[in-house]
Amino acid sequence: MIGSMLVALAMQGLALENRIVRAAPAGGDAAGYVAILNAGPGDSLIGAECGCAERVEIHRIVRENGEVSMESAPNLAVPAGGAVEIRPGSDLHLMLINLREPLAEGQIVPMTLRFERGGAVAANFTAVADTRAAWAGAAQPVAPRPTLASELQPLAFLVGSCWRGTFPNTTRTDTHCFTALPGGRQVRDRHVVEGASGPYSGETIYRWDTAARRIRYDYYASDGGYSGGTAEPTATGIDFPEEAYVGADGQRLTLRNRMTREEGAYRGRSEMQRDGAWREIWTIRFERIGSAPTD
Numbered sequence: 145m146i147g148s149m150l151v152a153l154a155m156q157g158l159a160l161e162n163r164i165v166r167a168a169p170a171g172g173d174a175a176g177y178v179a180i181l182n183a184g185p186g187d188s189l190i191g192a193e194c195g196c197a198e199r200v201e202i203h204r205i206v207r208e209n210g211e212v213s214m215e216s217a218p219n220l221a222v223p224a225g226g227a228v229e230i231r232p233g234s235d236l237h238l239m240l241i242n243l244r245e246p247l248a249e250g251q252i253v254p255m256t257l258r259f260e261r262g263g264a265v266a267a268n269f270t271a272v273a274d275t276r277a278a279w280a281g282a283a284q285p286v287a288p289r290p291t292l293a294s295e296l297q298p299l300a301f302l303v304g305s306c307w308r309g310t311f312p313n314t315t316r317t318d319t320h321c322f323t324a325l326p327g328g329r330q331v332r333d334r335h336v337v338e339g340a341s342g343p344y345s346g347e348t349i350y351r352w353d354t355a356a357r358r359i360r361y362d363y364y365a366s367d368g369g370y371s372g373g374t375a376e377p378t379a380t381g382i383d384f385p386e387e388a389y390v391g392a393d394g395q396r397l398t399l400r401n402r403m404t405r406e407e408g409a410y411r412g413r414s415e416m417q418r419d420g421a422w423r424e425i426w427t428i429r430f431e432r433i434g435s436a437p438t439d
């Protein structure tokens with residue numbers, strides 16, 4: 145029965161399955177359950193609402209010194225290409241608090257789940273008397289194939305999007321589009337600089353270096369220049385501590401770059417080493433301008 149109501153929200157990369165809530169009288173509380181499948185980049189469940197209840201909280205069951213209690217969790221991570229099951233019998237449930245109306249068995253209960261990245265996702269839940277039986281009877285949710293290898297997760301926030309920044313004091317723009325290669329073992333960043341004297345573009349491939357246990361990247365530019373280095377995840381973004389760049393003219397440079405995440409954007413800072421000192425080349429804020437084209 146529940147299986148027939150599956151809705152794949154493919155556009156957002158988020159799908160909600162096995163949506164059930166326990167039948168309960170008005171004025172009481174009811175636990176809700178759902179399987180969240182995420183075919184897209186990493187996300188986080190940050191809240192839920194139901195017209196049927198005063199409020200809905202994400203609850204986690206805590207066992208301490210033989211006592212069982214519930215605490216409200218501010219959010220719940222939903223990994224890229226993964227699934228989270230808020231399942232009867234687990235430590236997680238959605239708590240519908242102070243029901244405004246009775247939830248009778250079989251009743252459709254519209255709810256909205258809010259995700260940090262995916263925004264509001266509305267879905268109909270079904271009130272059931274026995275949540276465990278209903279969950280067990282539902283089609284087993286199948287986690288989507290990972291879109292990105294776990295080692296490349298620090299890049300996940302970039303993947304699937306295009307970002308554009310303007311070089312300081314110019315009208316020159318730099319546009320980067322990040323996609324995962326088939327299999328999710330590499331990330332490709334294609335960029336194009338527009339507004340310069342001539343056309344300039346390039347491509348970076350990121351991959352996990354199994355020997356060095358680091359993310360490695362290699363860049364090839366349309367003018368023949370190339371570079372490479374490693375990427376280190378930080379608390380605020382990604383560092384590229386040492387990039388060996390060879391220009392079209394054969395000149396070798398040592399660069400370092402830092403990517404700092406911001407709301408809907410990231411800040412890129414690039415420095416060059418000269419005479420033992422680091423000098424800034426530029427800092428550019430790249431704003432997300434849309435989805436990356438798939439090919």
Ligand SMILES: [Cu+2]
Pocket residue numbers: 203214237238239
């Ligand atoms: Cu609870």
